[in-house]
Amino acid sequence: MVRVGDVLLGADAPVAVQSMTNTDTRDAAATLAQIGRLAEAGCEIVRVAIPHADALEGFGAICAASALPVVADIHFDHRLAIEATRLGAAKLRINPGNIGDVSRVDAVIEAAGEAGIPIRIGVNAGSLAAEYHDRDLPLPEKLAASATSFCEHFESRGFTDIVVSAKASSVTTTIEAYRLLATRVPYPLHIGVTEAGTQFSGTVKSAVGLGTLLEAGIGDTLRVSLTADPVEEVRVAWEILAALDIRRRGPELISCPTCGRCEVDLVPIATEVERRLRAMASPVKVALMGCVVNGPGEAREADVGVAAGKGVGLLFRHGEPVRKVAAADIVDALFEEIARLDEAADR
Amino acid sequence: MVRVGDVLLGADAPVAVQSMTNTDTRDAAATLAQIGRLAEAGCEIVRVAIPHADALEGFGAICAASALPVVADIHFDHRLAIEATRLGAAKLRINPGNIGDVSRVDAVIEAAGEAGIPIRIGVNAGSLAAEYHDRDLPLPEKLAASATSFCEHFESRGFTDIVVSAKASSVTTTIEAYRLLATRVPYPLHIGVTEAGTQFSGTVKSAVGLGTLLEAGIGDTLRVSLTADPVEEVRVAWEILAALDIRRRGPELISCPTCGRCEVDLVPIATEVERRLRAMASPVKVALMGCVVNGPGEAREADVGVAAGKGVGLLFRHGEPVRKVAAADIVDALFEEIARLDEAADR
Numbered sequence: 001m002v003r004v005g006d007v008l009l010g011a012d013a014p015v016a017v018q019s020m021t022n023t024d025t026r027d028a029a030a031t032l033a034q035i036g037r038l039a040e041a042g043c044e045i046v047r048v049a050i051p052h053a054d055a056l057e058g059f060g061a062i063c064a065a066s067a068l069p070v071v072a073d074i075h076f077d078h079r080l081a082i083e084a085t086r087l088g089a090a091k092l093r094i095n096p097g098n099i100g101d102v103s104r105v106d107a108v109i110e111a112a113g114e115a116g117i118p119i120r121i122g123v124n125a126g127s128l129a130a131e132y133h134d135r136d137l138p139l140p141e142k143l144a145a146s147a148t149s150f151c152e153h154f155e156s157r158g159f160t161d162i163v164v165s166a167k168a169s170s171v172t173t174t175i176e177a178y179r180l181l182a183t184r185v186p187y188p189l190h191i192g193v194t195e196a197g198t199q200f201s202g203t204v205k206s207a208v209g210l211g212t213l214l215e216a217g218i219g220d221t222l223r224v225s226l227t228a229d230p231v232e233e234v235r236v237a238w239e240i241l242a243a244l245d246i247r248r249r250g251p252e253l254i255s256c257p258t259c260g261r262c263e264v265d266l267v268p269i270a271t272e273v274e275r276r277l278r279a280m281a282s283p284v285k286v287a288l289m290g291c292v293v294n295g296p297g298e299a300r301e302a303d304v305g306v307a308a309g310k311g312v313g314l315l316f317r318h319g320e321p322v323r324k325v326a327a328a329d330i331v332d333a334l335f336e337e338i339a340r341l342d343e344a345a346d347r
Numbered sequence: 348m349v350r351v352g353d354v355l356l357g358a359d360a361p362v363a364v365q366s367m368t369n370t371d372t373r374d375a376a377a378t379l380a381q382i383g384r385l386a387e388a389g390c391e392i393v394r395v396a397i398p399h400a401d402a403l404e405g406f407g408a409i410c411a412a413s414a415l416p417v418v419a420d421i422h423f424d425h426r427l428a429i430e431a432t433r434l435g436a437a438k439l440r441i442n443p444g445n446i447g448d449v450s451r452v453d454a455v456i457e458a459a460g461e462a463g464i465p466i467r468i469g470v471n472a473g474s475l476a477a478e479y480h481d482r483d484l485p486l487p488e489k490l491a492a493s494a495t496s497f498c499e500h501f502e503s504r505g506f507t508d509i510v511v512s513a514k515a516s517s518v519t520t521t522i523e524a525y526r527l528l529a530t531r532v533p534y535p536l537h538i539g540v541t542e543a544g545t546q547f548s549g550t551v552k553s554a555v556g557l558g559t560l561l562e563a564g565i566g567d568t569l570r571v572s573l574t575a576d577p578v579e580e581v582r583v584a585w586e587i588l589a590a591l592d593i594r595r596r597g598p599e600l601i602s603c604p605t606c607g608r609c610e611v612d613l614v615p616i617a618t619e620v621e622r623r624l625r626a627m628a629s630p631v632k633v634a635l636m637g638c639v640v641n642g643p644g645e646a647r648e649a650d651v652g653v654a655a656g657k658g659v660g661l662l663f664r665h666g667e668p669v670r671k672v673a674a675a676d677i678v679d680a681l682f683e684e685i686a687r688l689d690e691a692a693d694r
Contacts, residue, residue, distance in 0.1 A: 031607075050607075171592075208562070215519075239547070243551055254542045261396045
């Protein structure tokens, strides 16, 4: 088990949601504002890049005021990593392969040990250690072998406060690399598909790759990488966890694809219901169905449901039909029922 | 192997992309227009609901003019299914559990046999046959058992031109049900998470559920269900297949998550590149990277790539640095390189 601020990773701890700020780390106020938005969206650990010494001062101010444990993300320059341990980092993320000479890696290990914080060994297909470039191995094997050998080096220095990642932009490479890692290292795994792409394709790639791993029980913390507002990364991460019934944050909405059987215009109704549900914290399960084929069945399984027919909706609560409402009143009626459920739960 | 119009399902045939129209089937012109848009987006088989006898005339007109093989989706009324076989359906989809008396199911089997078209046995958690409601079995087992017993009945009638599905709105139930089916029936599997929800959550649920199955080699055709324009279902289906390197349609874009290291504003650049790539058919791999950490590595793996630094982008072609361009010129320069690649490929 690894502790990142007040968040535990590994063993039976809940799979934690991470993201990374994309503000300029020198601008502590902007970075803290973004961390605030990330925390509100359900982010539990936040990573901040320290690309150069100019960013250190901001980093210290960010750690001091952050609502979330802050991970220092450092490449190339081991002195930045050592400084970060002194400025309040809750964890370091380095790729030992680009830190240079082993004595520099050891200096980072020593500093983290003194500060009592973990290090993520973050191997990445785009920056694999040079010694693996020409090895005749499949890429997932190279990634796993590189990460494993770094773990062994850390262990030889008496340091086992480790989290491991081995990301690639290829989903299949990522899946294979983590499957290998899961059998080889005893440390919590940070999973992610790197450079997954824009909001659309990055969401699909991350959901496929991280979903496949999590379904197999692999992964202790996840970061969805999107070329987008990092708040979107957090939303997608939670949606992946919810899809697999691993963790849920807020309500669940089941709504049917519209088809030629649909007798009400369901798309705007579903969009509005989703928008209003987003503001709610209770884990209510809502079903919104456009016809009588699967409608009543699904609506019955939900806490609150509507099966829509010709211009009307039949409301269900915990499996029992409650009343019929006009199509135009479906959304309001649904939220009245949800409010009643919440009241009943509060009593 | 099953043939749906000119599309083969099962064995070594490519995993086929399906969607379903949400127009009124009585409006053949609107339905055909939607089928045209679906075909353009990469849909290979289209399903059309026939909710009542009024829809049959339109269905015949749709089959006669459709660019894609048309599947007739029928519930409750076996006579509609029989009529559909005579009107040009390339396949039927029924849930035998809601057709009623077995003699009615048998009449549908006979009609499909005469027309020489396959039937999808489409079991669904929301409309499971009544006999399973009170059985003390986990839901995935109920779904698989119900589908399997329908298969056995079809076989007893000498009909084996079968596709099978067993969908649930729960991703984990869906995954488990198909894992069971894959070991129990020899027929092509149509996979889908039903009532997956709005574009956002439905995309994630489908990518997690169908991605997990496809990665395990389960699934011969897929439909992504979204409460959205069905064209979006097709885009998501292709993105899932591409994520797993199963099939690819058009270009691939790798772009990095933006972080504090990013020295150019990558989000608008990535959005514009994705928009322009969408119109292209060639399977070019494009990398768009915002810094020097993984940038050059990923950009090298791509056919064309940019690693952006302070206000400039370094262009790569097949791993070789080509030239530096100003940040404002990255998108145009990238597409010039892609055009050159395409020209070279044409020679």
